[in-house]
Amino acid sequence: MSVAVTHQTQPANGYLATLLAGHLSAPSPTSHxxxxxxxxxAPPVLTALQVAAAERVxxxxxxxxxxxxxxxxxxxxxxxxSFQPVVAESTLxxxxxxxxxxxxxxxxxxxxxxxxxxxxxxxxxxxxxTVANLAHPLEKSAAHTDVRIATYLGQLAxxxxxxxxxxxxxxxxxxxxxxxxxxxAVRQPxxxxxxxxKQGGVSYPRCLxxxxxxxxxxxxxxxxxxxxxxxxxxTVSEFSLADNAHVHHVRVQREGMNAFHIANCAVTLARxxxxxxxxxxxxxxISRYNLNxxxxxxxxxCTVDGLALISERQLADTHTCxxxxxxxxxxxxxxxxxxxxxxHAVFNGKVMVRPGAQRVDSQQTNRNLLLTNRAQVDTKPQxxxxxxxxxxxxxATVSQLDGEEIxxxxxxxxxxxxxxxxxxxxxxxxxxxxxxxxxxxxxxxxTVLEQAGLKQSGLExxx
Amino acid sequence: xxxxxxxxxxxxxxxxASVNGTEVLKGVDFTVRYGExxxxxxxxxxxxxxxxxxxxxxxxxxxxxxxxxxDGKDLFALEPEERARAGVFLxxxxxxxxxxxxxxxxxxxxxxxxxxxxxxxxxxxxxxxxFVREKMKLLEMNPDFLDRSVNEGFSGGEKKRNEILQxxxxxxxxxxxxxxxxxxxxxxxxxxxxxxxxxxxxNNATIMVTHYQRLLNxxxxxxxxxxxxxxxxxxGGKELAQELESRGYDWIQPDLDVNSQPxxxxxxxx
Ligand SMILES: Nc1ncnc2c1ncn2[C@@H]1O[C@H](COP(=O)(O)OP(=O)(O)OP(=O)(O)O)[C@@H](O)[C@H]1O
Ligand SMILES: [Mg+2]
Numbered sequence: 001m002s003v004a005v006t007h008q009t010q011p012a013n014g015y016l017a018t019l020l021a022g023h024l025s026a027p028s029p030t031s032h033x034x035x036x037x038x039x040x041x042a043p044p045v046l047t048a049l050q051v052a053a054a055e056r057v058x059x060x061x062x063x064x065x066x067x068x069x070x071x072x073x074x075x076x077x078x079x080x081x082s083f084q085p086v087v088a089e090s091t092l093x094x095x096x097x098x099x100x101x102x103x104x105x106x107x108x109x110x111x112x113x114x115x116x117x118x119x120x121x122x123x124x125x126x127x128x129x130t131v132a133n134l135a136h137p138l139e140k141s142a143a144h145t146d147v148r149i150a151t152y153l154g155q156l157a158x159x160x161x162x163x164x165x166x167x168x169x170x171x172x173x174x175x176x177x178x179x180x181x182x183x184x185a186v187r188q189p190x191x192x193x194x195x196x197x198k199q200g201g202v203s204y205p206r207c208l209x210x211x212x213x214x215x216x217x218x219x220x221x222x223x224x225x226x227x228x229x230x231x232x233x234x235t236v237s238e239f240s241l242a243d244n245a246h247v248h249h250v251r252v253q254r255e256g257m258n259a260f261h262i263a264n265c266a267v268t269l270a271r272x273x274x275x276x277x278x279x280x281x282x283x284x285x286i287s288r289y290n291l292n293x294x295x296x297x298x299x300x301x302c303t304v305d306g307l308a309l310i311s312e313r314q315l316a317d318t319h320t321c322x323x324x325x326x327x328x329x330x331x332x333x334x335x336x337x338x339x340x341x342x343x344h345a346v347f348n349g350k351v352m353v354r355p356g357a358q359r360v361d362s363q364q365t366n367r368n369l370l371l372t373n374r375a376q377v378d379t380k381p382q383x384x385x386x387x388x389x390x391x392x393x394x395x396a397t398v399s400q401l402d403g404e405e406i407x408x409x410x411x412x413x414x415x416x417x418x419x420x421x422x423x424x425x426x427x428x429x430x431x432x433x434x435x436x437x438x439x440x441x442x443x444x445x446x447t448v449l450e451q452a453g454l455k456q457s458g459l460e461x462x463x
Numbered sequence: 464x465x466x467x468x469x470x471x472x473x474x475x476x477x478x479x480a481s482v483n484g485t486e487v488l489k490g491v492d493f494t495v496r497y498g499e500x501x502x503x504x505x506x507x508x509x510x511x512x513x514x515x516x517x518x519x520x521x522x523x524x525x526x527x528x529x530x531x532x533x534d535g536k537d538l539f540a541l542e543p544e545e546r547a548r549a550g551v552f553l554x555x556x557x558x559x560x561x562x563x564x565x566x567x568x569x570x571x572x573x574x575x576x577x578x579x580x581x582x583x584x585x586x587x588x589x590x591x592x593x594f595v596r597e598k599m600k601l602l603e604m605n606p607d608f609l610d611r612s613v614n615e616g617f618s619g620g621e622k623k624r625n626e627i628l629q630x631x632x633x634x635x636x637x638x639x640x641x642x643x644x645x646x647x648x649x650x651x652x653x654x655x656x657x658x659x660x661x662x663x664x665x666n667n668a669t670i671m672v673t674h675y676q677r678l679l680n681x682x683x684x685x686x687x688x689x690x691x692x693x694x695x696x697x698x699g700g701k702e703l704a705q706e707l708e709s710r711g712y713d714w715i716q717p718d719l720d721v722n723s724q725p726x727x728x729x730x731x732x733x
Binding site: 402403404405407408409410411412413414415416418419422423426427429430 | 519520521522523542543544546547548552553555558559561562563564569572573576577580612629633
């Protein structure tokens with residue numbers, strides 16, 4: 001990230017501007033924890049990490065479109081607004097969030113405006129599985145757990161040169177923690193639900209997932225909103241998979257339409273481990289998702305699929321980096337964008353094959369569907385290959401709905417609008433079908449149908 | 464079948480149409496009555512598919528003259544989907560593939576849309592499944608084709624069969640089959656032809672575009688027309704097709720009354 005950004009252009013009352021200019025130091029973990037959550041005692045490991053991160057926050061600038069990594073994503077709007085952290089525990093009841101719950105889920109951790117909501121959550125401390133709020137000391141073998149957390153927390157997601165990751169790290173308090181012991185398979189999906197309820201609020205959701213050797217689980221990371229005004233979600237997730245672990249990661253970004261959502265996710269894969277992810281972005285005024293997958297040992301495998309479905313004036317930016325550091329790695333990526341209105345999608349997909357990482361097999365495809373003449377996409381696949389015995393393919397397409405396809409459907413009795421929506425839906429369904437949680441898949445399909453105005457057309461019976 | 468005093472289903476008068484500024488149809492006159500089966504033959508590029516697509520409502524073609532009445536109403540006042548709902552069906556010469564749209568789901572959506580318009584009950588997925596499987600049996604189609612995307616990866620012959628499956632499901636009043644026979648193997652041709660014959664009755668009519676007599680052995684036309692350079696230049700009975708098969712198109716003397724008495728074109732051998 002370049003440091004050429006000037007502060008002068010940003011109003012002094014902007015939350016980020018103020019924060020970055022050093023007028024408002026990042027809340028320290030102790031002061032940030034209000035008395036309302038007096039029982040939450042941060043594990044001691046947090047302090048040093050947070051101090052280090054806070055230092056980086058002061059040193060770094062907010063990125064602008066002059067930074068290569070942010071060339072197409074103008075976040076000046078975000079820097080102009082001011083946001084307040086929420087410290088009060090939520091008064092929401094289960095009924096208020098029922099529509100977001102997932103029937104198949106076993107454990108569920110709910111965070112409202114970043115604050116853990118125990119009364120809405122369902123933790124798990126079963127044999128070999130921990131699903132809990134990180135800020136709560138874990139009753140059993142706490143010391144042992146602390147050491148493990150210290151090994152991974154803040155160690156996977158790079159924050160030294162990433163101002164948002166640094167900010168999240170400096171400000172985090174409650175966080176979702178999933179620990180899977182060796183050879184433990186969790187059948188029911190684990191639901192991490194982040195709810196935004198306050199206008200003008202800022203929250204720092206944080207997730208840490210450590211899957212020991214041979215363990216297996218499905219994690220749903222889900223961002224939702226109960227209101228439509230502006231707020232800011234700045235999230236960091238870290239996944240560490242030990243040898244032969246298998247984690248399915250479903251990420252759903254369905255924030256309010258005026259939200260700002262900036263997310264960093266870092267994944268590290270040990271030998272023979274398998275990370276499979278589907279990420280769906282349909283909310284937020286401006287969203288940015290950075291996903292970095294490091295194949296740190298031989299024989300890692302990752303599938304990284306994504307769908308951005310945006311309209312009106314939304315901007316959805318997905319930056320992924322798959323780093324094949326070791327031989328015999330496999331990666332598969334299909335990223336699709338459906339862009340309506342005067343929305344703008346950005347895809348930057350880097351695949352890196354390091355020297356000596358022979359026999360890597362990588363496929364990346366980016367397909368974009370523009371629904372209007374004002375819709376816009378910037379796509380940049382990047383292959384950086386430093387090994388000679390590899391199989392890497394990539395490709396990107398930008399298209400509009402096909403007139404012949406529309407006519408074909410019309411000639412069978414479907415209206416122009418239904419035909420268009422059916423084709424749009426079909427384009428996105430290819431990704432939604434990959435979500436391994438049936439009810440969530442269904443829910444999202446319905447949302448897409450609704451958005452496409454297909455609810456009344458009889459198409460909902462298709463499901 | 465030719466039925467005495469049968470009502471006119473389709474009446475085309477002096478139809479002219481252009482695509483990208485080039486006039487392709489140059490005054491087509493054509494009349495179809497309920498119950499009749501018509502064959503349109505003619506050299507490549509003479510305008511047969513254009514004529515078919517103009518009737519179905521394809522936007523690429525600009526109507527520059529003439530009129531088309533369907534069941535007495537102006538066909539050009541209707542959108543493509545309204546024509547389909549009114550009972551016009553085109554089996555495409557080149558059916559397109561629609562990745563991501565399930566064939567079975569598409570068929571049900573189309574069927575239920577038309578049922579609703581006709582004031583009938585919709586079928587739920589299970590009922591429709593039974594219904595469509597019956598129709599598939601008629602065409603000796605494997606039910607697996609329901610689970611695939613519309614036409615995606617279908618062989619040429621399979622696509623044609625899928626078109627006729629749609630015809631069987633939608634039960635149109637006017638079926639226009641544009642070279643449905645091309646790409647079908649000998650057995651498939653017989654099966655598809657039997658399917659079409661099964662569907663024709665006194666309450667509908669069929670227009671078949673074909674290059675070969677072979678199809679007409681199975682689906683016997685009441686009338687055969689020759690289209691050339693955007694006009695019907697000759698009309699006759701089924702024996703005209705045999706003559707074309709053996710002699711080609713060069714010998715044809717255009718019917719004298721083609722322009723002067725357009726109404727008579729489909730009736731001269733009646
Ligand atoms: N979209 C189009 N753009 C340009 N020319 C077109 C278009 N559609 C049709 N034509 C031209 O119109 C003429 C008639 O084409 P059409 O497809 O109707 O012929 P046809 O009689 O069906 O031929 P065939 O027997 O080969 O199927 C051809 O010269 C064709 O090139
Ligand atoms: Mg043709």
